[in-house]
Amino acid sequence: MYDVTAIGELLIDFAARDTDAAGYPTMKANPGGAPGNFLAALSKYGLRTAFLGKVGTDAFGGLLINTLKEAGIETKGIRQDSSVFTTLAFVTFDAGGDRSFSFARKPGADTQLSFEELDLELIDQAKVFHFGTLSLTDEPVRAATKRAVEYARKKGGWITFDPNLRLPLWNTPDEAREQILWGLSQADVVKISDEEAEFLWGITDEEKAAEKLQKEFGVKLSMVTMGPRGAYLSNEKAAARAACPRVMPVDTTGAGDIFGGSAVAWLLKSGKAPEELDEKELAAMGAFASTAASLSTEMPGGIPSIPSEEAVLKKLRGSEAV
Numbered sequence: 001m002y003d004v005t006a007i008g009e010l011l012i013d014f015a016a017r018d019t020d021a022a023g024y025p026t027m028k029a030n031p032g033g034a035p036g037n038f039l040a041a042l043s044k045y046g047l048r049t050a051f052l053g054k055v056g057t058d059a060f061g062g063l064l065i066n067t068l069k070e071a072g073i074e075t076k077g078i079r080q081d082s083s084v085f086t087t088l089a090f091v092t093f094d095a096g097g098d099r100s101f102s103f104a105r106k107p108g109a110d111t112q113l114s115f116e117e118l119d120l121e122l123i124d125q126a127k128v129f130h131f132g133t134l135s136l137t138d139e140p141v142r143a144a145t146k147r148a149v150e151y152a153r154k155k156g157g158w159i160t161f162d163p164n165l166r167l168p169l170w171n172t173p174d175e176a177r178e179q180i181l182w183g184l185s186q187a188d189v190v191k192i193s194d195e196e197a198e199f200l201w202g203i204t205d206e207e208k209a210a211e212k213l214q215k216e217f218g219v220k221l222s223m224v225t226m227g228p229r230g231a232y233l234s235n236e237k238a239a240a241r242a243a244c245p246r247v248m249p250v251d252t253t254g255a256g257d258i259f260g261g262s263a264v265a266w267l268l269k270s271g272k273a274p275e276e277l278d279e280k281e282l283a284a285m286g287a288f289a290s291t292a293a294s295l296s297t298e299m300p301g302g303i304p305s306i307p308s309e310e311a312v313l314k315k316l317r318g319s320e321a322v
């Protein structure tokens, strides 16, 4: 039995922060992929998780599988295919620390997963099914994701969705918009960033974005994150804001995924349905997720930066000992 099963991309992020004596970029290889970060946060906070995806038989594929295993995620649903190479992403930083992405992914192994290769038992055995949009950019993984979402909805249980917009991966912005809108229409719980809401609808007000998600897409619980400005959480009954604790960010990689995974971990542990949470509970869920995400920015990388539950609770209590 699993709490959450996710489908999606697995890739290596090469982060080019430094240069060598000749001035060439030196790159650090970080195992990455949003659904992996999301599940790793859930596992860190005691939930049972499983992954559906594809990597190559190259060394990076093995590194990704081992990283997820060590994070406590069931990896038997990850296929290894010798005909494709594990997807590689190159991340560069501007002077303000903001990231730009380029992807070696034509095709990357993650895009070559087909529905027939999915271990459907991992969906049958999970309470929640999670997906994003990097598995909607190309075929056959787009059809695999859509059929998996349909399968999970028929089976019952909640669907959670994080758009995770990466424009360089799409042929056109309109295609990205169309697929994200489809994802929103399938989901019970959505974590979206203020930038994604602006891209989709030109909406810069988080309350209006959340209202749109609930009224037009039938989303039961919406979480709009706003980087260092925190997050806005709402359902039909109530709404709450979560502020960011004071941190010294060095790398925001995965912060949004860690926010989503931590929030869903809190929700599952509460034993409540997304639409049942009252204002106090939304505030508590937001505070936990925002604190976990913000603390993760103080450490480099995605999965290794997820703080322990103890560290999150200490920070929430305002302890200086974190």
Ligand code: ATP
Binding pocket: 164, 192, 193, 194, 225, 226, 227, 228, 229, 230, 231, 244, 247, 249, 252, 253, 254, 255, 256, 257, 259, 289, 290, 291, 293, 294, 295, 297
């Ligand atoms: P990602 O970069 O993973 O795609 P995102 O755009 O989905 O992230 P953000 O809104 O940037 O998500 O951030 C999610 C959460 O991470 C925020 O709600 C906040 O708690 C934390 N966070 C992000 N950036 C910072 C920062 N600079 N300082 C403190 N906390 C941050």
